Amino acid sequence: MGNRQPNTSGLLNKAKEKKVKTRQKVEQAIKRMIKYQQNINFNSVSELAGVSKTYLYNNPDLKERIEYLRKQQEGVPDVKQVKRNVSDKSKDIIIAALRKRVKELEEECKELREQAKINYSDIYNKL
Incomplete structure (x- = not known):
């Protein structure tokens, strides 16, 4: 019959590694966007980091950080807006x-x- 006590430690370790790498990709994407003064929102972060928007929304700390940075950028006009004005x-x-x-x-x-x-x-x- 089936194994009553399967060894899932390797599977759990890989899942943890994947979680850490994904989070690092998101953090790097946000840092890059800040450095190059790009618009930060859920679409742009998910696209640059290669993750889904659902992932960003389901992680409360990432969601809060993106919302904070997005609000921070609302009051700052970019170069294109200044030229138009x-x-x-x-x-x-x-x-x-x-x-x-x-x-x-x-x-x-x-x-x-x-x-x-x-x-x-x-x-x-x-x-």
Whole structure:
């Protein structure tokens, strides 16, 4: 018949190892996301760590940490948001400054052309 006292210690040890490795993958993913200032949420962490979202939700400490980091990031705008929020007034100021610069360069170019004409006429008269 069947073994009444099966030796499951090896199986239990492998399960513990797998649990530790999975947790390390999640921790490394979170650290990497913090380092590179990426958005932290359950989807992004699960994708980067290669674990399911269910795993993250079923581990209360990981769930709490991800929620905390996600809330922390809500108030901090990223670079793309800042660029989008440039107001029309500041755009108008930039446009005005660029137009002024173009006008100055056009005047300088005109003066240089006049000077070149004078120089060419002097050279021609010397021949």
